[in-house]
Structure formats: structure tokens, C-alpha cells
Amino acid sequence: MKQLIELTINNRVYEVPVSPKDLLADVIRDKVRLTGTKKGCGQGDCGACTVLIDGEPVLSCLTLAIACQEKKIDTIEGLVAEDGQLHPIQQAYVDHGAVQCGFCTPGMILTSKALLDRNPKPSEEEIKRGISGNICRCTGYKKIVEAIFAAGETISTAGVK
Amino acid sequence: MNKDFTQVGRSVPRKDGPIKVKGEAIYTGDMVLPRMAYGKIKRSPYAHAIIKKIDYSKALEMPGVLAVVTGDEAPNKWGIVPQTANEVALAVGKVRFYNEGVAAVAAIDEETAEAALDLIEVEYEPLPVLTDPFESMKRANEVRIHEDAPENILHSGDQLFGDPDKAFAECTYILEREFSTSYVNHAFLEPHTSLASYDTQSGQLQLWSSTQVPHYLHTQLSIVLEMPMSKIRVTVPAVGGGFGGKGEASSSDFCAALLSRKIGRPVRIVFERSEVFATNKGRHPCHMKVKIGLDKDGYIQAVDFDNTMDGGAYAGWGIVVMFYTASMIHLPYKVPNARANVRRVYTNKPTCGAMRGLGGVQPRFAMECMLDEMAEMIGISPYELKMKNAVESGYRSVSNLHVPHTEYKKCLQTAAERSGYLEKHGKLPFGKGIGLAGGYYISGTAYTLYQSYKPHTTVLLRVDTEGGATLHCAAADIGQGCNTVMAQMAAEALGIRYEDVHVISGDTELGTFDLGSFASRLTYASGVAIKEAAKQINDKLFEVAAGMVGCRADQLEVKDCRFFSKFEPKKTIEWAKVVDVYTNSVGTLTGLGHFSPPRLKGIDLTRGKRVQGANIGHSPTFGFSCQIWEVDVDLETGKIRVDKVTEAGDCGQAVNPMSVDGQVEGSILFAMGQALYEEMKVAPDGKIINASLHDYKVPTAMELPEIDTTIVDSYDPTAPFGVKESGEGPVQPTIPAITNAIYDAIGVRFTDLPITPEKVLKALKEKREKEKSEGK
Numbered sequence: 003m004k005q006l007i008e009l010t011i012n013n014r015v016y017e018v019p020v021s022p023k024d025l026l027a028d029v030i031r032d033k034v035r036l037t038g039t040k041k042g043c044g045q046g047d048c049g050a051c052t053v054l055i056d057g058e059p060v061l062s063c064l065t066l067a068i069a070c071q072e073k074k075i076d077t078i079e080g081l082v083a084e085d086g087q088l089h090p091i092q093q094a095y096v097d098h099g100a101v102q103c104g105f106c107t108p109g110m111i112l113t114s115k116a117l118l119d120r121n122p123k124p125s126e127e128e129i130k131r132g133i134s135g136n137i138c139r140c141t142g143y144k145k146i147v148e149a150i151f152a153a154g155e156t157i158s159t160a161g162v163k
Numbered sequence: 164m165n166k167d168f169t170q171v172g173r174s175v176p177r178k179d180g181p182i183k184v185k186g187e188a189i190y191t192g193d194m195v196l197p198r199m200a201y202g203k204i205k206r207s208p209y210a211h212a213i214i215k216k217i218d219y220s221k222a223l224e225m226p227g228v229l230a231v232v233t234g235d236e237a238p239n240k241w242g243i244v245p246q247t248a249n250e251v252a253l254a255v256g257k258v259r260f261y262n263e264g265v266a267a268v269a270a271i272d273e274e275t276a277e278a279a280l281d282l283i284e285v286e287y288e289p290l291p292v293l294t295d296p297f298e299s300m301k302r303a304n305e306v307r308i309h310e311d312a313p314e315n316i317l318h319s320g321d322q323l324f325g326d327p328d329k330a331f332a333e334c335t336y337i338l339e340r341e342f343s344t345s346y347v348n349h350a351f352l353e354p355h356t357s358l359a360s361y362d363t364q365s366g367q368l369q370l371w372s373s374t375q376v377p378h379y380l381h382t383q384l385s386i387v388l389e390m391p392m393s394k395i396r397v398t399v400p401a402v403g404g405g406f407g408g409k410g411e412a413s414s415s416d417f418c419a420a421l422l423s424r425k426i427g428r429p430v431r432i433v434f435e436r437s438e439v440f441a442t443n444k445g446r447h448p449c450h451m452k453v454k455i456g457l458d459k460d461g462y463i464q465a466v467d468f469d470n471t472m473d474g475g476a477y478a479g480w481g482i483v484v485m486f487y488t489a490s491m492i493h494l495p496y497k498v499p500n501a502r503a504n505v506r507r508v509y510t511n512k513p514t515c516g517a518m519r520g521l522g523g524v525q526p527r528f529a530m531e532c533m534l535d536e537m538a539e540m541i542g543i544s545p546y547e548l549k550m551k552n553a554v555e556s557g558y559r560s561v562s563n564l565h566v567p568h569t570e571y572k573k574c575l576q577t578a579a580e581r582s583g584y585l586e587k588h589g590k591l592p593f594g595k596g597i598g599l600a601g602g603y604y605i606s607g608t609a610y611t612l613y614q615s616y617k618p619h620t621t622v623l624l625r626v627d628t629e630g631g632a633t634l635h636c637a638a639a640d641i642g643q644g645c646n647t648v649m650a651q652m653a654a655e656a657l658g659i660r661y662e663d664v665h666v667i668s669g670d671t672e673l674g675t676f677d678l679g680s681f682a683s684r685l686t687y688a689s690g691v692a693i694k695e696a697a698k699q700i701n702d703k704l705f706e707v708a709a710g711m712v713g714c715r716a717d718q719l720e721v722k723d724c725r726f727f728s729k730f731e732p733k734k735t736i737e738w739a740k741v742v743d744v745y746t747n748s749v750g751t752l753t754g755l756g757h758f759s760p761p762r763l764k765g766i767d768l769t770r771g772k773r774v775q776g777a778n779i780g781h782s783p784t785f786g787f788s789c790q791i792w793e794v795d796v797d798l799e800t801g802k803i804r805v806d807k808v809t810e811a812g813d814c815g816q817a818v819n820p821m822s823v824d825g826q827v828e829g830s831i832l833f834a835m836g837q838a839l840y841e842e843m844k845v846a847p848d849g850k851i852i853n854a855s856l857h858d859y860k861v862p863t864a865m866e867l868p869e870i871d872t873t874i875v876d877s878y879d880p881t882a883p884f885g886v887k888e889s890g891e892g893p894v895q896p897t898i899p900a901i902t903n904a905i906y907d908a909i910g911v912r913f914t915d916l917p918i919t920p921e922k923v924l925k926a927l928k929e930k931r932e933k934e935k936s937e938g939k
Contacts, residue, residue, distance in 0.1 A: 031193075035195075036186070037186070037189070037190075037192075037193035038185070038186015038187065039186070040190075040352070040353070040403070041192070041433075042352040042353065042354070042403070042436070042856075043354075043436040043855065043856045044435060044436060045436065045855055045856070045857060046857075047436075047855060047856035047857040048352060048436075048856050050352055077186065078184075078185065078186030079185070079186050079187075081185075082185055088181065088184065088185070092181075092184035092185065093184075095180070095184045096176045096177075096180035096181055096184055097176055098821075099174075099176065099177070099821040099822060099824070099825050101177065101179075101180050101183045101184060102177075102404075102642040102643065102644065102825060102829065103351070103352065103353070103401075103402060103403045103404040103641060103642025104179065104183030104184075104188050104401060104403070104642065105190065105351075105352040105353045105403030105404060105642075106352050107183050107184055107186075108184075108186045111184060129864070130864040130865055130867060131864075131865065133863075133864045134863045134864050134865045135863075136863075136864075137350075137352065137856065137861055137863060138352075138864075139349075139350055139351055139352055139404050139406070139829075139833065139861065140404055140642050140825075140829050141825055141828060141829050142825075142828035142829040142830070142831055142832035142833070142867065142870070143828075143832065143863075143864040143867045144828045144867060144870055145824070145825060145828065146864070147864065147867065
């Protein structure tokens with residue numbers, strides 16, 4: 003049985019018909035059509051489907067959509083500023099060569115954001131630990147760590163959220 | 164040597180960086196077309212069985228199910244190597260590995276398609292399952308995997324260069340060792356995805372696919388669907404990594420296309436992660452026996468290489484990988500006499516194929532570890548032994564591989580100096596160690612799969628007022644960044660900025676011919692074609708510009724978007740103005756460039772005899788590198804922590820140094836996974852028991868060591884813009900460098916992979932017991 007629920011994604015309310023077993027990743031991708039959220043394994047192992055729920059990184063492929071009502075969901079599409087400028091984390095990923103195939107990138111960036119929101123000046127060890135649930139097979143992580151470090155600097159200097 | 168570049172050598176951000184960080188890049192699985200149906204594949208629960216009967220009548224009756232196809236409807240055999248084509252879209256009469264596809268369903272949604280799979284009834288007659296290549300060869304009389312392979316061997320090859328037996332007889336130092344490597348998967352993040360749209364009225368098919376090889380996919384579709392290539396268009400949206408695993412057609416491509424043709428509406432198939440493991444095409448496990456002989460001064464005199472490869476169920480890239488392993492023993496050291504006896508064996512496992520650095524990684528593991536051990540036999544540093552034997556520019560191997568240019572010695576020297584290798588090696592406390600290994604890889608070549616010598620790449624450059632400069636080439640950007648690199652080279656050749664070059668790639672209709680993204684061929688190959696195409700455009704623009712500024716065309720240069728006289732720099736005009744004048748009077752300008760790799764014969768230079776399979780790997784040039792790993796072995800847990808990796812690479816002129824670093828760092832973690840963690844485990848019944856990213860362990864950021872990379876100063880004068888590869892060479896030294904470091908740490912030489920904590924603890928225990936019994 004499908005029911006109509008409201009999901010708040012990137013500060014916009016979407017009314018979507020879901021069945022109780024529908025997963026958040028599928029609802030975001032297939033019903034809301036925000037395809038920046040990726041599915042790499044469907045089993046909560048790779049982190050590509052990471053979204054932020056109330057600011058915390060969550061594996062949307064393991065999360066039921068109906069459990070996310072009245073919560074604030076952020077996907078990668080919500081990160082760009084209203085004037086189209088990249089968020090400092092996104093900019094740092096581009097500038098530091100932290101993107102190759104790009105499939106892990108949305109989830110990795112959102113995980114980075116949750117990390118930097120908690121702690122804008124993380125140590126290298128804290129960054130590594132923070133993104134250890136997100137697999138990247140292309141970059142070897144080094145440039146991702148560098149990008150997060152640089153974004154943290156920018157954010158704490160400019161005070162961007 | 165012209166290194167006065169403005170666009171080549173720039174660490175520019177990649178062209179698709181912004182859309183990828185915004186989540187706006189479109190991958191095949193993000194696409195939805197009107198009336199699109201969803202496809203799923205029914206898979207075999209047996210690794211080896213006769214298919215007695217398939218009954219899908221109940222599935223067809225299910226509401227929402229649109230069509231079912233089985234192998235009998237598309238029995239034409241396909242194969243990336245035409246001489247050994249033996250795969251089918253879906254199993255015909257027999258399954259040969261666990262989870263092989265037997266039927267495919269299209270339905271109005273994914274749920275319905277999934278549910279319909281359970282209603283397909285398949286009757287099997289199970290056959291004995293062979294999961295080990297040696298058992299497979301031994302039991303071939305009793306269990307045959309392919310009717311046309313009576314010994315369960317796809318192919319075997321013997322190569323003889325010089326006289327190794329005579330050379331060994333005269334050697335002072337001889338070492339024989341056996342090595343084996345594990346069964347590993349690419350684990351790219353985007354599972355195989357295909358979206359086919361067949362238009363019943365025009366008979367035209369378009370397929371969007373996460374592929375590395377749009378052209379080869381195009382040809383295989385033509386074979387399986389029995390349609391002319393001109394009726395098929397392959398388009399490559401953004402691709403979430405490949406590493407060789409998308410270097411063949413996938414069953415998702417064929418099934419989506421067959422279903423779409425059957426129902427006249429688009430069909431999309433997205434693989435589950437378990438299906439990625441099930442269809443595999445990862446690196447071949449190799450069982451190698453290697454013998455190396457050195458003379459009294461430490462110069463290599465002979466190598467004897469025997470390799471038994473576990474190929475899995477079908478041919479795939481097998482024969483190519485097999486001959487590559489044989490070919491790879493000839494560099495980066497001078498080997499005057501060599502013999503290779505190699506065979507690729509069928510087993511009832513998902514097929515092995517191409518994986519980053521194919522054919523090189525396994526023999527490199529063996530040879531670099533053995534040279535480390537032989538240096539100890541002689542009593543010199545492994546660094547000294549490798550320097551002594553390293554190839555130099557202009558070297559031609561006994562197998563006729565020609566190295567026009569190399570900075571390999573500079574790589575060894577740089578890595579050794581930056582890591583302090585000579586000061587540390589053999590002198591660190593027990594448990595800590597440092598290890599060195601070198602490597603190389605082909606650059607710009609590709610196996611000539613057609614046995615014809617048509618150009619491997621064609622680039623069309625278009626220049627006009629409307630588009631500025633546009634580059635067309637059906638190459639596939641799978642994340643490695645070829646679109647950015649091609650734009651940089653085109654900008655360099657045209658004298659404009661990389662930001663102003665549009666790249667149209669990944670489409671067999673819009674792009675001119677290219678073989679695909681594999682074999683580290685594209686930078687070199689497209690570079691040659693770009694130079695040729697740009698010259699045609701420049702020749703025409705120079706004439707117009709000359710008239711506009713008032714000098715002779717041959718006195719002009721173009722740089723930074725301006726034409727100017729070499730002798731009177733004040734005589735100058737903007738590039739765009741000249742293009743305007745040309746376009747407004749003559750129209751759009753085009754230039755067409757081609758690349759064909761050199762055509763060499765695989766001959767034994769000492770005897771002039773042609774050697775079977777030895778033309779594989781004939782490459783216009785080669786990339787080289789050295790890695791030095793420092794490890795810390797936990798003696799209590801057996802866990803290996805990597806403290807630091809120092810790498811120095813010769814990739815010729817780096818087109819985009821930031822991108823090169825990305826390739827090198829990615830390679831290091833990629834190969835570290837195979838060395839220490841990764842292995843697909845197969846049960847006796849052929850089932851993969853760790854077919855998930857939870858149980859198949861790839862490195863995470865927690866495993867990232869300190870990495871120090873250096874692009875050594877290099878320029879290959881025979882290459883376009885001086886370039887060489889950087890995407891596959893850097894995986895070569897990793898495994899032996901770690902293994903040599905572990906030896907330096909605990910005095911144990913490991914010869915099989917992955918080197919897990921269990922193996923380390925067991926080895927330490929055996930070592931202690933042995934030392935005790937010897938009274939040490």
C-alpha cells in the first residue's frame with residue numbers, strides 16, 4: 003500500500019507516494035529525481051548514497067523513506083549557493099583534483115560537510131576516520147583529504163556554512 | 164626538445180569537475196526515457212550445469228511483465244578477441260559459472276521484473292565443478308568446460324628468445340621461485356549499467372552504456388543482434404570507473420538491447436553489486452615458476468618464465484593477457500635470453516579479463532621480488548642490482564620491443580634519494596622494513612584485434628565562429644580525465660587556451676573512431692592525431708592571418724590566442740578574429756588526424772625467427788616508475804601498517820601534472836588492495852562467498868599512507884608533446900615493493916597474495932620454530 007508522505011529535501015517539501023519498504027535512496031533518485039545521490043552497492047558498504055539527515059551523514063540505501071518525515075534531508079544538489087556558486091568544499095574538490103570518475107563524489111562531499119560542520123579544523127587522522135565509510139576507487143584518497151583540509155581552512159576563515 | 168608549452172604541463176582542473184561535484188553529471192543509471200522499461204537477469208544457481216529446459220510462461224502471465232528473452236534467441240558468440248569469441252548474451256544449453264545469466268525480463272518497473280525472475284523455471288543437470296586450474300587440466304578427460312577445448316585450456320604459448328639453457332649454464336647466480344597471485348575484482352563504484360532504445364520503425368538502436376570501449380561494444384552488439392553497425396549508436400554518459408572491468412561488452416548491454424528490440428521501447432538494466440562480482444573480468448590468478456640467472460657481475464643473462472593462469476569460464480581478454488605476461492619479462496631490465504611457457508586454463512568461475520596494468524602486475528611481482536633476493540645472494544643492494552640492469556634509451560629487447568626513451572634510472576635514483584632507501588635498507592629494527600621495486604608499462608599501443616592495421620584513433624578538429632574549437636573523438640572518459648587532457652593538447656597545438664576547447668567524446672556517431680580507454684593508449688594516440696589535425700587547421704589560418712598582419716605565413720607563430728610574426732612581434736592579431744574572417748568567407752574549418760601504432764614483427768632478434776604471440780605489446784614508447792614502501796609489521800597481530808610510499812615516475816611530459824599525481828596515488832591504493840587485502844573467495848561449488856563490498860575488502864582512507872610522488876623530468880622526443888602513460892605503469896611496482904619491505908622487516912619472503920595478518924603470523928611462528936630448531 004502506498005501512502006503520500008512529505009519529505010523535506012534541500013529546504014523544499016516534496017509530496018511523494020511511497021510504500022513502507024521504499025528506501026530513501028530510491029525515493030530521492032527515482033521519485034524526486036535528484037540523481038546526484040548514487041547507488042554503488044545497495045548494501046550500505048560503499049557510501050555513495052550518503053545524504054545528510056538533520057546534518058548527520060546517513061546511508062540512504064539502508065534508510066526507509068517513511069522514517070524520514072519531518073526531518074531535514076540534504077542531498078548534493080542542495081549544496082550550491084543560490085547564486086550558483088560552488089560550496090567551498092565543492093570548489094576545493096575541483097581545485098585539488100579530488101574528483102576522477104565522480105561516482106563517490108556526492109556522498110564523499112556530504113560526508114566531508116558533516117565532518118567540517120562538526121570540526122572545521124580537523125587533523126589528517128580525523129579526516130581519514132571521517133571519510134572511512136566512503137569508498138573511492140580512483141583517487142587513492144590523498145587529494146580528497148587535501149581538499150577537505152583546504153575547505154576547512156576556507157570555511158573557518160570566511161565563516162561560510 | 165620543445166618544452167616551451169603553455170597548455171600542456173598545466174595542472175588545470177578537469178573539465179567535468181564542476182558538474183560532478185554538483186551531482187549534475189549524468190551516468191547511465193540516472194537516465195529515464197519515456198516508456199522506459201526495467202530489465203533484470205535470471206541467474207544460474209549452479210557453476211556448471213546443462214540447461215535442460217527453461218519455462219517462462221508463468222513470468223509472461225504476470226501483470227506488468229513485457230518480455231522475456233533467453234540465450235536461444237541470440238546464440239551468436241561474441242568475444243573481445245575475435246579469434247577466441249565464445250561468450251553469449253545469455254547461456255545457451257549450458258552454464259559455466261555460478262550466477263551466469265540464463266534469461267532476462269523486461270517489466271514496467273524494477274520490482275515487477277525482479278518478482279518475475281522467480282517465476283522463470285529452469286531445469287538443470289548439474290555437472291562437476293572445476294575451480295582450480297591444475298585440477299581442471301588434470302580432469303579434462305572427464306569434465307570438459309568447452310567442447311572445443313579438450314584439455315580445458317583456452318590457449319598456450321611458448322616463446323624462446325636466444326639460448327637461455329646455454330646462458331644459465333654459464334651463470335654464477337641462479338634463483339628459482341614459485342609465485343601465485345589472487346583472484347581480484349576492479350570494484351569500480353558504478354555497477355555496469357545499460358540503457359537501450361530501439362526504434363521499431365527505423366530499425367535504429369541507441370545504447371547508452373557505462374563502458375570503456377564504445378567501439379568494441381558497438382562491434383559486439385552488431386554480432387549478437389545481427390544488425391549492421393551503421394544501425395547502432397553507442398553513447399557513453401559519465402562512467403563511474405572501469406579499471407578494465409568495463410573494457411568488454413557486458414551482458415547488461417546485450418540483454419537491454421535484445422529486450423528493447425523485442426518490445427520497441429527503452430529498457431534499462433542496472434547491475435546489483437553481486438552481479439558485478441558474478442560477471443567479474445578481473446585480474447587472472449597466476450601460478451608462476453620463474454628462474455633468473457645472473458653472471459658473476461650481477462648482469463641478468465637469462466629468464467625462464469612458466470605461467471599457469473586461471474581464466475575462469477570464458478575467453479574474454481585471456482589470450483591477450485596471457486601473451487602480455489610473457490612479453491612483460493623483457494623490460495625494464497636488459498634480458499638477453501628468455502623463455503616463456505604460458506597457458507590459460509578454463510575453470511567454472513566468473514571469467515578473468517583486463518584489469519589495470521594487465522599482464523604486467525603478476526610477472527612484476529615475481530621478478531622484482533626475486534631480484535631483491537638475488538641482490539642479497541650477491542651481497543649488493545637491490546638498488547644497485549636494478550640500476551645495473553636497467554634499460555636505457557634506444558634499447559631494443561631480444562623480443563624486438565623498442566624503447567625509444569626512458570628515464571627509468573632517474574626514477575630509481577629519485578625514489579631512493581627521497582626515501583633514504585640506501586641508509587635504511589637492512590638497518591631498520593625488526594618489524595620495520597623498506598622495500599624497492601620498479602616497473603614499466605606500454606604506452607600508445609593496443610593489440611590489433613582485427614589483424615588489420617586501420618588507425619586506432621581518429622580526431623576531428625572543427626574551428627569556426629560558432630563553436631570556437633571543438634574536438635570530436637569517440638574516446639571514453641571513464642574518470643581518468645582524457646577529455647581534459649585531449650583539450651589541453653588541442654589547445655597547445657592550436658595556440659589557444661584549454662578552457663576554449665569543447666570536447667565531444669564517447670559517442671560512436673558524433674565522435675570519430677577510437678578503440679577505447681584501455682592499454683594506457685589514449686594520451687599518446689590522441690596526441691598524434693590531434694597534432695596532425697591541428698596542423699591542417701593552422702596551415703589555413705596562418706595564410707589568412709599573414710594577409711591580415713602583413714607578413715609571410717611561414718614567419719607566423721600562434722600562442723596565447725594570438726598570431727604574431729616571429730621577427731616583428733608587433734605584427735599580431737587575435738586568433739578569434741582570424742577565425743571570424745576565415746569562417747565568414749570560406750566556412751567551417753576542419754582538420755582530421757589519425758594514429759596507428761608502429762607495426763613491428765615479434766621476432767627473435769638473435770636468430771631472426773618469428774615468435775608466436777610476441778607482437779603483443781609492441782608499443783611506440785613505455786612509461787617507467789619506481790616505488791619504495793616503508794612498512795611496520797605488528798608482531799602480535801600480523802597486521803601490516805604502511806608508513807610511507809615514495810614514488811618517482813617517468814610519464815614523459817606530463818600533460819596535466821595534477822591528473823598524473825591522481826593516477827599515481829590511485830594506482831598505489833588500488834594495487835595495495837591486491838597486495839594486502841583483496842581476494843574473491845570461491846567455494847568448492849563455484850559460488851563466490853564474498854561478493855559484496857562488505858566482505859571484499861578494498862582500501863579505505865584509513866589505509867592511506869603518506870605518499871610522496873615525483874614526476875621525473877622527462878620528454879620523449881618521439882612522442883607527441885613528449886608524452887607517455889601514467890595510468891597503469893604505477894600499479895606495477897606496488898606489490899613487490901610491499902613484499903620486499905615486509906622481508907626487510909621480518910625476514911620472510913612471501914610469494915602468494917594477499918599478504919594477510921594470518922599469513923604473517925603463521926610465517927613468523929614458522930620462522931621462530933625454525934630458528935629454535937637450528938639453535939639460533
